Amino acid sequence: MTCLVYTHADCERHVTPPGHPERVERMAAIKLGLAGLAVEHRDCPLGDEAEVLRCHPAGYLARVKAAVPSEGWAQLDGDTFLSPGSYAAAMRAVGGVCAAVDAVITGGAKTAFVAGRPPGHHAERDIAMGFCLFGTVAIGAKRALEHHGLSRVAIVDFDVHHGNGTQDLLWDEERCLFISSHQMPLYPGSGRPEEKGSHGQIMNLPLRGGGTGHDMRQVYERVVFPALADWKPELLLISAGFDAHADDPLAGLEWQAEDYAWLTRHLCEFAGGRVVSTLEGGYDLDALAASVAAHVGVLEERGR
């Protein structure tokens, strides 16, 4: 067995305006982080629109598609831009996470990492925001539940920003536990502990600005790991944003690369080690490379 890493050249054709932090160069940083790891590389297949429609209305999908410019950029909100290659890139991210879920559930691999962009966890049912178009991790969870017939899935989102999109898409989904830890107050402003989902299956863990990896470990040990142990997921998905790193320019937490290794090691203890991780944020290129190396390094160890 092995750890599969899904990526695609199309994800480098989602181009953001100069100075935008969610930029093409992130893919090169990730490649650097993955260099030397004994993972098996796969191309993300193009995602099926039917997978997107498990989470987003057809009208929204059509609007995003229609907004893609033939040159230059189209702006969807203060942060979110489309370039001519954005739709294909987003569909590769969707296809990658679905293929990774398939492989891990059917026994083709134990762990997988999907290095796609644009990221997904801020996209709500009907709203593109925060650099995100489609809720890739939620789409992966729906694939596991609807296509493979699993009954208990969990998502852990350790990106520094609240996974408001994933929360919105899975608000009524009682088969999926969604846990998000995030700096607060910070974008997008949601993610209070009182936001619990229709079935109490959503957990929000706000973290104070300036918090270190030590603080994170305490919260995960006290709250997240026991919740996962109770839930007994058959598959664990991770929204892997690396912007809680001390060097990240868009947030104010103080995690280090080894904190991501620690966290990944613990998360792999659940769901029989069947873990699919998908890229979200992380905007300092050196920190991103080091954090991806730490995270996927552990996925590779556990995938053997």
Add this chain to the structure above:
Amino acid sequence: MSDKPVDAMSFEEAMAALEQVVGALERGEVPLEQSIALYERGAQLKAHCAKKLAEAEEKVELIRAQEGRAVGTTPAEGM
């Protein structure tokens, strides 16, 4: 939002500005890219408010101490 430097603000001004910052962050009105800059301004404002409060507390303590001494040094008549 006021452009006045944080250090020059009164406690009331800094509190009002801090409430604006926290409100904007909580309502999700701030783009992702600018959210951290606003958070950092909030942190500056919070530190400034805390400093002003600490100064006020020191003054109160000083007044209390002076009153205490004054009481202590008053001759106890009739004893």
